[in-house]
Amino acid sequence: MRARTAVVSSVADQGVAALTNILVLVAAARLSTVADFARFSAVYLVFTVLLGISGAYTGQPLVLRRGAGEEVRGACRSAVDFTLLAASALGALLAAVCLFVPGDTARALMVLGLVLPVVLGQDAMRYAFSTLQRPHLALASDVLRLACVLGALAVQPYGAPAARLVAVWGLSALPALLLSAALLRRHVAGTQRRLKVLMRREHLGRRFVVEFGVGNATSQLSVLGLGVFGNPLVVGALRGATTLFGPLNVLFTSATSFGPPLLGRLGSEGRRIRATAGLAAVLAATAAVWATTLALLPDGVGRHLLGDTWPTAAALLPATGSQYTAMAVGTCGLLALRMLDPRTTLSIQVVFSLAAVAFLAGGYAVGGVPGAAWGLCLGSVCKAVATWIRVAGLHRRTAPAQPPVSLTAARPGP
Numbered sequence: 418m419r420a421r422t423a424v425v426s427s428v429a430d431q432g433v434a435a436l437t438n439i440l441v442l443v444a445a446a447r448l449s450t451v452a453d454f455a456r457f458s459a460v461y462l463v464f465t466v467l468l469g470i471s472g473a474y475t476g477q478p479l480v481l482r483r484g485a486g487e488e489v490r491g492a493c494r495s496a497v498d499f500t501l502l503a504a505s506a507l508g509a510l511l512a513a514v515c516l517f518v519p520g521d522t523a524r525a526l527m528v529l530g531l532v533l534p535v536v537l538g539q540d541a542m543r544y545a546f547s548t549l550q551r552p553h554l555a556l557a558s559d560v561l562r563l564a565c566v567l568g569a570l571a572v573q574p575y576g577a578p579a580a581r582l583v584a585v586w587g588l589s590a591l592p593a594l595l596l597s598a599a600l601l602r603r604h605v606a607g608t609q610r611r612l613k614v615l616m617r618r619e620h621l622g623r624r625f626v627v628e629f630g631v632g633n634a635t636s637q638l639s640v641l642g643l644g645v646f647g648n649p650l651v652v653g654a655l656r657g658a659t660t661l662f663g664p665l666n667v668l669f670t671s672a673t674s675f676g677p678p679l680l681g682r683l684g685s686e687g688r689r690i691r692a693t694a695g696l697a698a699v700l701a702a703t704a705a706v707w708a709t710t711l712a713l714l715p716d717g718v719g720r721h722l723l724g725d726t727w728p729t730a731a732a733l734l735p736a737t738g739s740q741y742t743a744m745a746v747g748t749c750g751l752l753a754l755r756m757l758d759p760r761t762t763l764s765i766q767v768v769f770s771l772a773a774v775a776f777l778a779g780g781y782a783v784g785g786v787p788g789a790a791w792g793l794c795l796g797s798v799c800k801a802v803a804t805w806i807r808v809a810g811l812h813r814r815t816a817p818a819q820p821p822v823s824l825t826a827a828r829p830g831p
Contacts, residue, residue: 426552430543431671433559435663437566444570445582453521456579460525464536467507471537473629474622475500475615476544480677481759491608493545497601499615500541501534508533525579532587539590542597545605554600562593621759628766658733658790661711662741665704669748672696676752690753690812697749701742708738729786736790743797750804757811765807769800 445457475496482489511530515523539558546555566589573585615622676696680689712734719727754762773796780792 423550423552426556427547427676428668428671430552430556430559431668433556433563434543435666435670437559437563439663440563440567441570441586444567445586448570448573448575448577448582449579450576453576453579453582456522456525457582459522460529460579460583463526464529464533467533468537468540469629470626471500471504471540472544473625475541477625477673477755478621478759479544479548481621481755482548483677487608489548490605491611493548493601494605494608495611495615497538497541497545498610499612501538502612504534504537521579525583528580528583529587532584532590535590535594536587539594539597542594542601545601546597549604551600551604554597558593558597558600561596562590565589565592624760624763628763631767631770658730658737661730661734662704662707662737665700665707665741665745668700668703669744672700672748673752673755677756680752680756686757686812689756690808693749693753693756696752697746700745700749704738704741704745708734708741712738733787733790736787736794740790740794740797743794743801747797747801747804750801750808753808754804754811757808761807761811765800765803769796769803772796772799 442458442461445461446454449457479492479496482492508530511533512527513530515527515530539562542558543555546552546558566586569585569589570582573582577585614620676693680692712731714731716727716731719731751762751765754765773793776792776796776799777789778792780788780790780795782788784791
C-alpha cells in the first residue's frame with residue numbers, strides 16, 4: 418500500500434473508532450433514564466481504562482516492530498492470542514465477583530466481563546493490521562462494527578437497563594471480530610505463537626502501561642481534586658473545553674498508536690526524525706486553526722454544543738488551544754523517542770505529568786480557573802521542549818560519525 422493511502426486509512430480508522438465511542442454514549446443517553454445512563458457511563462469508563470491498558474501492553478509495543486517477515490507476523494498472532502486469553506481470564510474473574518454483588522451496576526459490570534474478550538480482541542487486531550501495514554483492513558472492521566452497534570442499539574426500547582445495553586454493545590462487535598480474525602488469519606497462518614515473550618520483565622508493554630497510568634491518572638485525579646477541595650466549576654469548565662478538542666485527540670492517538678509502521682517505511686533514522694518533526698508542525702498548525710475556529714463560534718452554536726457550560730469553557734479556549742498546540746509537538750516528540758529508544762519515554766512521562774499537576778495547582782492558586790488552564794498549558798510546553806531535546810541528544814549519539822575533513826592542501830603534481 419502506498420504511504421499516502423496508508424496514512425488516510427489509519428486516520429480514517431481512528432476517526433471511525435472514536436465516532437463509534439461517541440455515538441454509543443449518545444445512543445445510551447437517549448435510551449436510558451438518568452440513573453441507568455449513570456450506570457452505563459461508569460461501566461463504559463471501566464472499559465475505557467481496560468482498553469487503554471490493553472493497548473499499552475500489547476498494541477503499542479507491537480506497532481514498533483518493522484518489516485513484514487515471519488517474526489513480525491508471529492508477533493501479531495501472539496499479541497492477538499495473548500489479548501484474547503488475558504481478556505477471557507480477566508472477564509471471567511470480573512463476572513464471577515460481580516455475580517455475588519447486588520445492584521444494577523454490578524450486573525452491568527458482570528455483563529462487561531462476559532463481552533470483554535470480544536471488544537478487546539477486536540481492538541488488538543486493529544494493531545496487528547497496522548503493524549502488517551494493512552490499515553485498510555482495520556478500517557473495514559471498524560466500519561462494520563459501527564454499523565452493527567448502531568443498528569443493534571437503534572432497536573432497543575427506551576428505559577432499557579444498563580446491563581442490557583452493555584450486552585447489546587459488546588455482542589454487536591462480534592461480526593467485526595470474526596471478520597478481523599478471518600482477514601488476519603490469511604497473514605499470520607503457520608507462524609509460531611510465543612506468548613511467554615509477552616510476560617517477560619523486559620517486555621516494553623510494562624513500561625507503556627505505567628506511562629498510561631501516570632499520564633492519565635495524574636491529569637484526571639488532579640482536576641477532580643481541585644473540584645473537590647477547590648471550586649467544582651473547575652471540573653466542568655476544563656472538561657467542557659477539552660471536549661471541544663476531541664477530534665484532535667483522534668489525530669494524536671493515530672500518531673502515537675499507528676505512526677511507527679508508517680514512519681518505519683522511511684529508510685534512515687534522520688529521515689524518520691525529519692518526517693516526525695514535519696508531522697509535529699502539521700498537527701500544531703491544525704490545533705491552532707481548530708482553536709481559532711472554536712473561538713470564533715457564535716454563542717448560540719456554543720450553547721447548542723455545551724449548554725450552560727459554554728460561557729466558562731469559551732473563556733478557557735485560548736489556554737486550552739495553546740495547550741493542544743503544545744501537545745501536538747510533544748506527542749510527535751514522544752513518537753520519535755519511541756522509534757529511537759522506547760525506554761526513554763517513561764521518565765519524561767512521569768516527571769512532566771507530576772510537573773503538570775504542580776502547574777495546574779499553582780495556576781489555580783494564582784488565577785483561578787483560567788490560571789489552572791494556563792498551568793496545564795505550561796506543563797504541555799515544558800514536556801514538548803524536553804522530548805525534542807531528548808530526541809536531538811539521542812540522534813547525535815546514534816548518528817554515524819562523519820569522516821574528518823583534511824585541511825591539508827593537495828600538493829600540485831610535478
